Amino acid sequence: xxxxxxxxxxxxxxxxxxxxxxxxxxxxxxxxxxxxxxxxxxxxxxxxxxxxxxxxxxxxxxxxxxxxxxxxxxxxxxxxxxxxxxxxxxxxxxxxxxxxxxxxxxxxxxxxxxxxxxxxxxxxxxxxxxxxxxxxxxxxxxxxxxxxxxxxxxxxxxxxxxxxxxxxxxxxxxxxxxxxxxxxxxxxxxxxxxxxxxxxxxxxxxxxxxxxxxxxxxxxxxxxxxxxxxxxxxxxxxxxxxxxxxxxxxxxxxxxxxxxxxxxxxxxxxxxxxxxxxxxxxxxxxxxxxxxxxxxxxxxxxxx
Amino acid sequence: xxxxxxxxxxxxxxxxxxxxxxxxxxxxxxxxxxxxxxxxxxxxxxxxxxxxxxxxxxxxxxxxxxxxxxxxxxxxxxxxxxxxxxxxxxxxxxxxxxxxxxxxxxxxxxxxxxxxxxxxxxxxxxxxxxxxxxxxxxxxxxxxxxxxxxxxxxxxxxxxxxxxxxxxxxxxxxxxxxxxxxxxxxxxxxxxxxxxxxxxxxxxxxxxxxxxxxxxxxxxxxxxxxxxxxxxxxxxxxxxxxxxxxxxxxxxxxxxxxxxxxxxxxxxxxxxxxxxxxxxxxxxxxxxxxxxxxxxxxxxxxxxxxxxxxxxxxxxxxxxxxxxxxxxxxxxxxxxxxxxxxxxxxxxxxxxxxxxxxxxxxxxxxxxxxxxxxxxxxxxx
Numbered sequence: 001x002x003x004x005x006x007x008x009x010x011x012x013x014x015x016x017x018x019x020x021x022x023x024x025x026x027x028x029x030x031x032x033x034x035x036x037x038x039x040x041x042x043x044x045x046x047x048x049x050x051x052x053x054x055x056x057x058x059x060x061x062x063x064x065x066x067x068x069x070x071x072x073x074x075x076x077x078x079x080x081x082x083x084x085x086x087x088x089x090x091x092x093x094x095x096x097x098x099x100x101x102x103x104x105x106x107x108x109x110x111x112x113x114x115x116x117x118x119x120x121x122x123x124x125x126x127x128x129x130x131x132x133x134x135x136x137x138x139x140x141x142x143x144x145x146x147x148x149x150x151x152x153x154x155x156x157x158x159x160x161x162x163x164x165x166x167x168x169x170x171x172x173x174x175x176x177x178x179x180x181x182x183x184x185x186x187x188x189x190x191x192x193x194x195x196x197x198x199x200x201x202x203x204x205x206x207x208x209x210x211x212x213x214x215x216x217x218x219x220x221x222x223x224x225x226x227x228x229x230x231x232x233x234x235x236x237x238x239x240x241x242x243x244x245x246x247x248x249x250x251x252x253x254x255x256x257x258x259x260x261x262x263x264x265x266x267x268x269x270x271x272x273x274x275x276x277x278x279x280x281x282x283x284x285x286x287x288x289x290x291x292x293x294x295x296x297x298x299x300x301x302x303x304x
Numbered sequence: 305x306x307x308x309x310x311x312x313x314x315x316x317x318x319x320x321x322x323x324x325x326x327x328x329x330x331x332x333x334x335x336x337x338x339x340x341x342x343x344x345x346x347x348x349x350x351x352x353x354x355x356x357x358x359x360x361x362x363x364x365x366x367x368x369x370x371x372x373x374x375x376x377x378x379x380x381x382x383x384x385x386x387x388x389x390x391x392x393x394x395x396x397x398x399x400x401x402x403x404x405x406x407x408x409x410x411x412x413x414x415x416x417x418x419x420x421x422x423x424x425x426x427x428x429x430x431x432x433x434x435x436x437x438x439x440x441x442x443x444x445x446x447x448x449x450x451x452x453x454x455x456x457x458x459x460x461x462x463x464x465x466x467x468x469x470x471x472x473x474x475x476x477x478x479x480x481x482x483x484x485x486x487x488x489x490x491x492x493x494x495x496x497x498x499x500x501x502x503x504x505x506x507x508x509x510x511x512x513x514x515x516x517x518x519x520x521x522x523x524x525x526x527x528x529x530x531x532x533x534x535x536x537x538x539x540x541x542x543x544x545x546x547x548x549x550x551x552x553x554x555x556x557x558x559x560x561x562x563x564x565x566x567x568x569x570x571x572x573x574x575x576x577x578x579x580x581x582x583x584x585x586x587x588x589x590x591x592x593x594x595x596x597x598x599x600x601x602x603x604x605x606x607x608x609x610x611x612x613x614x615x616x617x618x619x620x621x622x623x624x625x626x627x628x629x630x631x632x633x634x635x636x637x638x639x640x641x642x643x644x645x646x647x648x649x650x651x652x653x654x655x656x657x658x659x660x661x662x663x664x665x666x667x668x669x670x671x672x673x674x675x676x677x678x679x680x681x682x683x684x685x
Contacts, residue, residue: 201376202409204396206423206474216422220413 032280039273040066050269070274080258080275084282087255090169090244091237094176095184098233099226101177102184106225107218109185110192117193124185136175136246143171143247171247176237183232191225192218227290235283255279316526317541318351325388327352327510328373328478333382335368335534342368344534345382350527355504355511357521359557360531366514369531370480373512374403387477402471403480406487408463410455416442416466417451423474441473444503461492468500472507481513485520497523518558522546530554546606551685555604562610562650564603564680571597576682577621578603582646588621590677595684602683609679610652612640612671623674626650628667642671 041050042065055063074080109120127135142148145162153159165171195218203213241256248254255275262272318324326349335343343365350356358366371377373384375396383392391399402423411419420441424434442448445465455463464487471479484500485493501524504511515521521528522542530537530545530553538550549555552563564587566580571592578587578601587603595601617623626642629649635656642650650673665671 196407196409198405198407198409199411201374201396202403202405202411202470203422204376205374205401205403206470207397207426209395209397212426217411 035273035276038269039070039277040068041270041273042067042069043268043270048269049267067270070270071278073271074274074278079253080255080278083253083255083258084279086253087238087240088282090172090176090254091234091240094173094180094237095230095234097173097177098181098184099230102181102188102229103222103226105181106185106188106192109189110195121189124182124189127182132179133242135179136243139171139175139178139247140166143174166247167249169248169252172244172252175243175247176240179243180233180237183236184229187228187232188222188225191222191228195221231287238283239279316353318354319349319527324351326350326385327354327387328512329383329385330369330373331383331385333369333372333379333384335365335372335377336380341534343372343379346531346534346536347382348529348536348539350510350512352510353504353508354526355501355513355524357513357515357525357528358531359515359518359521359528361557362516364531365534366516366531367482368534370403370482370512370514373478374401374480375399400477401480402474402476402478404467404471404482404484406483408467408487410463410466410470412455414454415451416447416453416455416458419455419466420469420473422470427474437473441469444472444506445469460487461496464488464496468503472503472509475507476509478510478512481511483515484513486515486517493520500524522558528558530557532557547681549604549681549683551683552602552604555681555683560607560651561604562607562652564605566601566603568593568595568597568599568601571595575677578682582644582648583624584645585623586621587680588677589680589682593682593684599684603680604683605675605680607639607651607653610650610673610675612642612652612654612665612673614665614669614671616672617674619674622677623672624650625670625672628665628669628671631667640665642673 037053038050041053043049044051051065053064053066055065057063105124109117109124112120140147143165144150145164145166147166149165150159150162153163154161199217199221200210200213203217204210208216239256239259240254241260244252244254245257245260259272259275259279262268262275266272328348328350330346330348330350333343333346334341346365346369348356358369360366368377372379373386373391375391375394379392383390385391386400391401411422414422417438420438421434424437429437438451439448442451445468447462447465447469450458450462455466458466464484468484481500485496488496497520500511511524513521513524515524522545525542527539527541528545529539532553538545538554540548545554545558549558549561555561556563564578564580564582566578566583566587568576569579569586570577573592575591576589576593578589580587580603589603593601616625624644626644628640629643630641632639632641633656637653637655640652640654642652644650652673
């Protein structure tokens, strides 16, 4: 029995590595293939609302019909380009703000004593115990015209009349930064916590003031943490739908909202799929180039 | 015990010169971490071009003392002067001192070259001078061909040399080395010891080395400061430390020793006689000590200073009879463990001068031990 399994390559080690592969195939590759397929199809009023790609043209002929119009449409209509750029801009700015807030937090946690460190990390992940949607709704209560923040500002006398915060870009940034900050802090903390503090002492010994040691040693060595954190914030923020639709200006064009509209309002599955595929390519290609550059820089040597 | 390469040199003993000014002066330094007294009222004078070893077991305070010299720790009390300047409250980045860390602390994100140039760039030196000094330094530590490598592509010994080059290239007045050889294997360690001494002599930098390895301290240093529980127990040259230990701790820490506890029965200016419970005859030492008769003292005798024979010695003092309990053949010499009639085990070493010695003393033989009157060192604490 075992011999037969071995012949099939089903040894313990292969089985263990098979689990993530299987997961990725079932939950990423297959859905991706389905979406890709739909993006090359044409709408029709039917169930499902798109035409199949394969046709029997009779006489043992199997025809594949690829409709490229969906992708062409994305380029022709400005709406999509604007939405993409808008989303990337909002996600980029939010990522930067997350980094600026998250880095000092992660740094402080990594430098605190081991017992407080655990408590602080618990506090960072604590918001996850409440539903994401509820937390975004809570911000409506804080930001609306007669909400917590406006009332407070009126009470201390900074402003005379309510300040329009809800349904502005500001609210979207607040929502995204608030929701995704833990995803920035966690990888940064994991990286900064590993930093060998004698490296900083060595830098000081060689003439660096503490801030120079930070700039020349801590910061470059935390690059992997910064990149991981930025990707974890940027990628979901680009496709974010809930936060802009609950907190943002209804007229604000974001690709997540466009996708929603195509899919649910226009019931145009092929165009919606094309939007999704284009978004994926937008995000994946730069990351792949980055990875390639990283590997080249490491010289294929042993990674620490 | 390996011999020091310094022995061949002319005498270098600035500490004996009352005119000489100490280069590093450690004045009544105390460092307390909470309730723990890491360094306890240490005063030391270290002279220019010395290799001074702080020797002691882990936790004896030697590293804390070194870190205070580097500026990473502030002393609780006391002062540190380097070249006459009070350094006690000067931050590390402004001290004319560099440190080589035990873990080497080589920057993993920089090449060998960038690591070595780091301190010079920090000083803001012109690019051409930096390049020249880096090349010279890499040649000195024989790393020229590895200039473009990253630390993870180097062996432990090469990384150690990067750390050394990086700290020396700044031409510090004082180089602090924290266990510089601990992470190297034995062969490489011996080789590197001599290289370190050569580099030190070429550059004329003063070294302060922290080590727990007495052999390393003996080989490297001009003087050793033996530490225990935050205190300096004894300061002396390697041979002084070995031949004239001032206490039982010093005698036992450096090299191996046979310690006989006894009472002073005769105390004259020119000799003393000590009666030991473990020995049938007294120990006779040909120099006086300042203690009162009847006092408990210890006679320390090094293993290589005890002679062993089958015949009973003729002298009245300074011998014992024993049975061979164990022999360890080390090649160059053999270690004998001999059991006295009292049950005490005495350790002696004998050089294996002849290749074929069929009548070598062997297991379970009864032998007689003897030693010269100048061999024992009498300590009172």
